[in-house]
Amino acid sequence: MLKDESRNQLDTGPVLPDEARAGFGELKGCFYRSTLLRHFNSNLIKLETDAPGFAMSAVISQLQRGNRYWRSIAFFARKMTYPERN
Numbered sequence: 001m002l003k004d005e006s007r008n009q010l011d012t013g014p015v016l017p018d019e020a021r022a023g024f025g026e027l028k029g030c031f032y033r034s035t036l037l038r039h040f041n042s043n044l045i046k047l048e049t050d051a052p053g054f055a056m057s058a059v060i061s062q063l064q065r066g067n068r069y070w071r072s073i074a075f076f077a078r079k080m081t082y083p084e085r086n
Helices: 018-033
Strands: 045-050 055-064 069-079
Touching: none
Parallel strands: none
Antiparallel strands: 045 055, 055 069
């Protein structure tokens, strides 16, 4: 229970040490650098793949705005290992 004098104080949010602030900033950066481009919903989706002989990639897209255009929502890409290339 709050004391009467603390009720009138401005709530400035949690006080975090510098290390915690740095960690939180790093966590926010992970979301920005993630391969998730849009939040998935259950609209019509398509999966496009490509494997030109040295790498493989895939893009998941979903139909947007009244079936007017496709928007990429996730992707994957990596270089093939030597045995995979043969």
